[in-house]
Amino acid sequence: MPNMSPTRNEMPVQAPDVRNKNFSEVALGYTEEQAIDEAKRCLNCKNKPCSTGCPVQIDIPAFIAQVAEGNFAEAYKIITKSSSLPAVCGRVCPQETQCESKCVRGIKGEPVAIGRLERFVADWHNAQPEAPVEKPAPNGHKAAVIGSGPSGLACAGDLAKKGYDVTIFEALHVAGGVLSYGIPEFRLPKSIVQKEIGGLKALGVKVETNTVVGKTISVDELMKEEGFESIFIGSGAGLPRFMNIPGENLNGVYSANEFLTRINLMKAYKEGSATPIKAGTKAVIVGGGNVAMDAARCAKRLGAEVYIVYRRTEAELPARAEEVEHAKEEGIIFKFLTNPVEIEATEDGWVKSVHCQQMELSEPDASGRAKPVPIEGAFIDVDADCVIMSIGTSPNPLIKSTTEGLDTQKWGGIIADEDGLTSKEGVYAGGDAVTGAATVILAMGAGKKAAAAMDQYMQNK
């Protein structure tokens, strides 16, 4: 008998005024009872509308049916047929616009909590004693992966499972890409990311950190001198954008990347960390995406009073709904329809305040999107001693500029076809490096697709 409750099982969380002072995970995860109860809300729809909303088409009703029966191991198997990072995606996917937006239970109530169930299954699996990994028989071919974000990890995993000798080259000293340096511990514990990477190493994947492809070694050298037959570029979109307004280089102004890197990669939030961070007493975060929410919530945890300044309204915030909700609960103040035009300085060159233009939404244009336009003469000043620019990133030009014959879009994205093939033979690309800043699940999916195409390519060579 399905559970016909219109509301989903609440996710147990740390209380807002407790968690906004620590970096431990906010959402604690379902218990087995809660997971089974939630799974029973699923109607097991024949046409699987939910799966069509999932970028990698996980067989959602099938895995949920197993959860309902308490067969968590079986559920895990079903998920991992389509996804290699369920513990991550269950936590960070924008479910409300993907799988859950298509769930029929959402028509007259809340959709089944698909993401939370996925997370539950993955966490359950990770808590089981580790089964010895069977290393696939080597097939004698060598492939390289550049970047260890979700796209690179997924690609490396799928190739390794087919017997390829795979090496991941990563510029930083830690693998994981944005999962390690960007998304904070309280949303995605780093132990989960490291567990995924450990799993790949057990499959035989080699991870060479401290290697900047384009500087330490080039794509052409990897192919011609190191004998890699095919290469996947999953170098992400890490180049921060600034607004180019006066005062942006004052002391106390960070890009979100710098702020989050100091905190996540360099552990600046920990007592006694060698790397410093200054969140100030009053921080203004500019932007409205996941990155802005993460920066804001980190600044809050470091003791600042935090404002998010966004030029559109709440309805247009691109961040995951849950993060916006959590940010509000934690005491972060939103200033909508405001757009910084200048950052004012103290006498000694630090940030003093942010001078903002007030905006209103215009009539929707041809694309159906309402554009924010300035209200003439309406300005406000927001006091701040820290400003975090979180208005987007683009692909780093380093690989493009050092790889002959690799075509990119004007804005820097690598041009790749459906399977990830670039303009250069044997070289594939995917994730944010191709699409621009997007999502973990899309990056992971692109890595898997490319792995299949690279397999074909190397087998037919």
Added chain:
Amino acid sequence: MFEILEKRSLNPTVTLMRINAPKVARKAEPGQFIILRTDADGERIPLTIADFDREKGSVTIIFQIVGATTEKLNHLNEGDCLQDFVGPLGRATETEGLKKVAVVGGGVGCAIAYPVAKKLHELGVEVHSIVGFRNKDLVILEDEFRASSSKFVLMSDDGTAGEKGLVTDALKKLIESGEKYDRVITIGPLIMMKFVCRLTKEYEIPTVASMNPIMIDGTGMCGGCRLTVGGQTKFACVDGPEFDGHLIDFDEAMARGAMYKPFERHAYEEACNLFKEVK
């Protein structure tokens, strides 16, 4: 692992280390730098590649002990290993078409200037080196500079080594005496580079300054190393570290360099105390 193959003290606060890093050595060019971490909890700090040996696979760094991380680094010995060592980063010094160059170095900046002077010398460029230190105890790389320069001028603030005065005084004298440089390359404290650039602007001599802002990743990802050059924001780690000295906003760079002063002072004292206790 990045083993320390050789360690030598150049003066009381400046140390030279040769590190085993074949991948970096293979690609290194003068003007480029590396980023290292001493240990798993360490900070990432940038240091210039002072020299390299492609055959032996080693890279030389020369660092001044100024804070917690350089203090920790200085406590490592031959045979110890560094946690991380990544590079070569940044762009190499442009040397094309140069015939006569003045290399102006100040303090530990001379460690950064030396490989540039050496490379130019090897390319057959006429090199005049002007180096300045606070006093004679701080002088480094004198023999090395002499070997790579057709003219070598040593300056000190207090006159205990070479001539008394600033590098700008010496440079001005040379220019006034009729030396025609097609480029001045300057590396040292920001304030020194600012005045070198101001001087060469008067004489319209193209000048390159090597900028050392605070860095984290060194790959263009954080923007922490940004500075304003000709009204545009540049990232020193990927667009530099060398820029047209006549276009750099030095005042902004100086303000940004002081961003973490109080924190660093504290961390340095803690590190010093830590080593005192160990001793």
